[in-house]
Amino acid sequence: MPTTDPLLDLPAHVRPDPDAFLQAAMEWHFNPETGSPFWLRRMKSLDFDPRKDVETHDDLRLFPNVVNELRDVPVTDLVPRGYGAEPEIVGVFESGGTTGVPKRVVCLGDWLQRFVDWCNAKLDAHGFPRDVQWLGVTPGGPHIVGKLFERSAYTHGTFGMFVDLDPRWVKKLLAAGKTDEARAYGDHVLDQVTDVLRSQDIRVMAITPALLDRVVERDELVKLINEKVSAIRWGGTHMDAASRQLYRTEVFPDTILYGHYGSTMVLGVAGERLGPAGDADCVFDPFSPYNTFSVVDPATGHNVRYGDRGQVVMHHVTKSLLLPNNVERDTAVRAEPLQGTVGDAVADIAPVEVFEDGVVIEGVY
Amino acid sequence: MTDVIRLPALGPTGEYVSGTEATVHDVAGDLIGALALVPSVFVTRALSSLRKAQPLSAEERLSAIARAGDLFSTATVSGLSPDAYVHAVCRVSGLPVSVIHSAAQATGHRAHNVSRAVEAARPQDSVRDWRDPLTRTGRAVWVPKGEVFAVHASGLHPGGHSLWLEALALGYRVAVRPNPREPFTAHRLVAALRMAGFGTDHVVWLPTEHEAGAALLRGADLAYGGDDVIRKFSPSPKILAQEPGRSKILVTADQDWREHLDTIVDSASHHGGAGCVNATAVFVEGDAGPLASAVAERLGALPSAKPEEAAAVLPVQAVTSARALEKFLRMKAGDAKPWLGAEQVVDELGDGSAVLRPAVHEVDRPDAPQLDVELPFPCVWFAPWSRRDGMPALRETLTLTAFTEDDGLFAELVAEPTIANLHRGDWPTYWTDTGLPHEDYLATFLMRCKTVIRS
Numbered sequence: 001m002p003t004t005d006p007l008l009d010l011p012a013h014v015r016p017d018p019d020a021f022l023q024a025a026m027e028w029h030f031n032p033e034t035g036s037p038f039w040l041r042r043m044k045s046l047d048f049d050p051r052k053d054v055e056t057h058d059d060l061r062l063f064p065n066v067v068n069e070l071r072d073v074p075v076t077d078l079v080p081r082g083y084g085a086e087p088e089i090v091g092v093f094e095s096g097g098t099t100g101v102p103k104r105v106v107c108l109g110d111w112l113q114r115f116v117d118w119c120n121a122k123l124d125a126h127g128f129p130r131d132v133q134w135l136g137v138t139p140g141g142p143h144i145v146g147k148l149f150e151r152s153a154y155t156h157g158t159f160g161m162f163v164d165l166d167p168r169w170v171k172k173l174l175a176a177g178k179t180d181e182a183r184a185y186g187d188h189v190l191d192q193v194t195d196v197l198r199s200q201d202i203r204v205m206a207i208t209p210a211l212l213d214r215v216v217e218r219d220e221l222v223k224l225i226n227e228k229v230s231a232i233r234w235g236g237t238h239m240d241a242a243s244r245q246l247y248r249t250e251v252f253p254d255t256i257l258y259g260h261y262g263s264t265m266v267l268g269v270a271g272e273r274l275g276p277a278g279d280a281d282c283v284f285d286p287f288s289p290y291n292t293f294s295v296v297d298p299a300t301g302h303n304v305r306y307g308d309r310g311q312v313v314m315h316h317v318t319k320s321l322l323l324p325n326n327v328e329r330d331t332a333v334r335a336e337p338l339q340g341t342v343g344d345a346v347a348d349i350a351p352v353e354v355f356e357d358g359v360v361i362e363g364v365y
Numbered sequence: 366m367t368d369v370i371r372l373p374a375l376g377p378t379g380e381y382v383s384g385t386e387a388t389v390h391d392v393a394g395d396l397i398g399a400l401a402l403v404p405s406v407f408v409t410r411a412l413s414s415l416r417k418a419q420p421l422s423a424e425e426r427l428s429a430i431a432r433a434g435d436l437f438s439t440a441t442v443s444g445l446s447p448d449a450y451v452h453a454v455c456r457v458s459g460l461p462v463s464v465i466h467s468a469a470q471a472t473g474h475r476a477h478n479v480s481r482a483v484e485a486a487r488p489q490d491s492v493r494d495w496r497d498p499l500t501r502t503g504r505a506v507w508v509p510k511g512e513v514f515a516v517h518a519s520g521l522h523p524g525g526h527s528l529w530l531e532a533l534a535l536g537y538r539v540a541v542r543p544n545p546r547e548p549f550t551a552h553r554l555v556a557a558l559r560m561a562g563f564g565t566d567h568v569v570w571l572p573t574e575h576e577a578g579a580a581l582l583r584g585a586d587l588a589y590g591g592d593d594v595i596r597k598f599s600p601s602p603k604i605l606a607q608e609p610g611r612s613k614i615l616v617t618a619d620q621d622w623r624e625h626l627d628t629i630v631d632s633a634s635h636h637g638g639a640g641c642v643n644a645t646a647v648f649v650e651g652d653a654g655p656l657a658s659a660v661a662e663r664l665g666a667l668p669s670a671k672p673e674e675a676a677a678v679l680p681v682q683a684v685t686s687a688r689a690l691e692k693f694l695r696m697k698a699g700d701a702k703p704w705l706g707a708e709q710v711v712d713e714l715g716d717g718s719a720v721l722r723p724a725v726h727e728v729d730r731p732d733a734p735q736l737d738v739e740l741p742f743p744c745v746w747f748a749p750w751s752r753r754d755g756m757p758a759l760r761e762t763l764t765l766t767a768f769t770e771d772d773g774l775f776a777e778l779v780a781e782p783t784i785a786n787l788h789r790g791d792w793p794t795y796w797t798d799t800g801l802p803h804e805d806y807l808a809t810f811l812m813r814c815k816t817v818i819r820s
Contacts, residue, residue, distance in 0.1 A: 177597075179579070179597070183583070212406075213404075213406050213409065213580070216405075216406050216409045216410060217409050217583075217584065219413070240385065240404055241383075241384055241385070242385055242403070242404045242407070243404040243405070243406045245384075246404070246406050246410070247406065250410070251410070
């Protein structure tokens with residue numbers, strides 16, 4: 001087995017020098033002995049040499065956006081050869097299919113471990129209780145959020161219970177104008193949530209903002225959550241500042257509210273920055289240098305200024321996967337990153353109206 | 366340039382500023398107002414508060430509505446004097462200042478008469494209160510079908526808002542989603558009702574984007590209006606959707622149209638010709654040409670003016686939307702004979718706004734598709750009509766004014782289910798009075814009768 005640069009195997013709490021890490025990752029992904037069949041093949045049509053020319057985070061923009069090629073690449077071609085004959089594949093995950101045929105990525109065990117460790121540290125920082133029962137109101141698959149929920153519940157918590165969601169179905173209903181059916185599906189989900197909360201000792205919940213909006217229509221459910229749940233992790237769709245403020249001050253005043261923003265395609269999420277109490281801004285920091293963001297002007301591809309809105313571009317650079325320049329369907333306000341990290345933090349995320357000639361449907365899931 | 370009018374939401378515990386604003390521009394494109402948008406979670410919680418609120422007694426409600434009507438037309442409400450209010454509505458709606466001014470007076474008047482208006486709708490054998498001695502021997506009691514009524518306002522004419530006062534009078538708690546183009550009237554009315562004694566959890570004003578608007582529709586027992594949300598969710602038994610008026614005029618051969626020219630011209634152009642009660646089509650038994658020509662001559666003489674000027678009688682819009690209307694009209698008109706054609710409809714005022722000048726066309730048959738084309742300015746289509754053509758051309762009509770000596774024909778019009786209101790003789794299509802239905806009584810939608818007997 002070829003040797004691996006130790007920079008690629010650091011535990012979550014040890015942050016590598018971003019440039020040194022990036023160069024080690026380029027060496028890994030574009031060395032014929034360690035790189036994935038996909039990238040080794042794709043390298044031939046690049047007009048630069050990643051092992052020479054990619055030295056800093058800004059150089060990631062040299063890469064084309066290959067994400068559309070992930071709609072039909074055999075997933076085994078995405079696994080770096082350096083993992084040997086028996087890589088620990090912990091999941092094959094798919095994008096939402098909002099903008100066409102789903103795209104697929106492979107998640108390997110070392111990354112999931114590091115990522116969940118980082119997530120758990122963020123949960124601690126936000127005051128989530130340890131060793132309690134979780135309830136996940138999220139898709140079980142094929143998106144990464146189900147796996148993340150499960151790992152979080154069983155490592156930060158004691159275990160988790162699941163109410164499954166099928167966001168693709170909801171999007172389909174909404175696209176067809178079947179709002180009543182989408183609503184009935186939401187009711188079906190919330191009925192199950194109510195059942196679990198009535199009888200079980202749930203202390204942490206993971207749920208989407210759209211469903212949280214629907215929770216508020218049910219007095220019993222609001223009461224159950226306020227009685228039992230001490231922390232809510234939300235993600236999957238956007239939560240506007242006014243709603244977030246109302247949740248924190250009026251609906252769930254004694255419950256910790258902590259947001260995630262991410263994408264299956266980059267095998268990760270950014271976590272809400274811990275701000276002063278009552279702070280209206282919700283800033284998300286990704287797990288740099290592995291998951292990073294750029295907020296750009298879609299016309300030029302250049303960063304917008306801090307405080308300005310632009311399109312979100314996500315990058316994933318780890319030993320397990322290289323996926324730079326994934327243009328997301330969201331816009332966000334570019335925020336200053338935390339010290340010692342690369343790329344941008346993002347705030348005030350909103351969906352772009354039209355993306356790649358398809359109409360984006362945010363959905364109620 | 367006046368200051369921007371910032372309107373906080375009027376929520377169940379008072380004013381609320383979300384931090385997200387929608388801007389309101391006048392017809393010249395100048396920023397004139399900003400609304401605090403509320404998210405779905407706010408709407409849901411507001412409706413829940415409304416549902417829990419104990420309504421005032423019927424007497425208290427009626428006197429508070431009357432006081433609110435006075436405040437609306439005469440007092441400074443939310444920092445806006447009556448004149449400042451009228452000016453703002455005039456500039457955003459583009460409707461003539463005289464129209465807005467008289468609508469403000471009419472709202473005060475209707476608030477005083479809301480009791481008469483709803484009593485007119487009550488089935489004659491029913492009583493309002495279960496305590497009525499008549500229930501001892503068995504009686505119908507007239508009761509609301511629900512508790513929370515949502516209004517999705519869509520029109521630019523302020524007059525439409527006095528209608529939902531009836532729901533408040535009948536005991537409903539009311540949530541109003543304003544028209545984002547003209548939010549001032551609804552805000553002023555809700556604020557005045559609160560000044561007059563309604564609790565903040567009895568009547569709320571909630572500007573929302575589409576998604577929270579849907580939450581408003583879902584959370585209410587019954588809803589009324591004509592905005593994008595209503596259109597998306599109707600038909601539904603809990604929704605009363607506002608439809609185009611397609612008001613019409615019929616002149617039979619036994620009439621000399623010259624005697625009714627004033628009424629016909631007025632029906633097309635009153636209140637700027639922008640309303641659902643303005644005549645869209647005129648059917649003439651015989652040759653429609655001479656009447657079309659005479660109406661065109663009269664309408665063509667109306668002056669162009671900025672909406673806030675005393676001379677204004679025609680509506681004004683932003684040039685871009687005026688040009689879009691012109692294009693739409695030209696496309697729809699097709700081969701109709703133009704007495705006042707699309708080319709003269711837009712009269713630019715030079716400040717980014719344009720007067721919408723009247724359009725008069727003549728078509729050659731009573732089932733021409735143009736006769737359904739209703740536009741927000743005086744735009745009227747003339748067609749020949751004969752007894753052989755009969756009812757089909759006259760259907761789907763909010764108000765029909767008929768000039769005819771023929772009682773048999775008039776009886777047929779009365780019997781026609783798709784004609785909502787019928788005027789005979791020199792009563793213009795827009796005429797109405799307290800206690801008369803607009804599109805049936807709103808109370809028919811809001812109320813039901815239930816048998817009560819007690820010992």
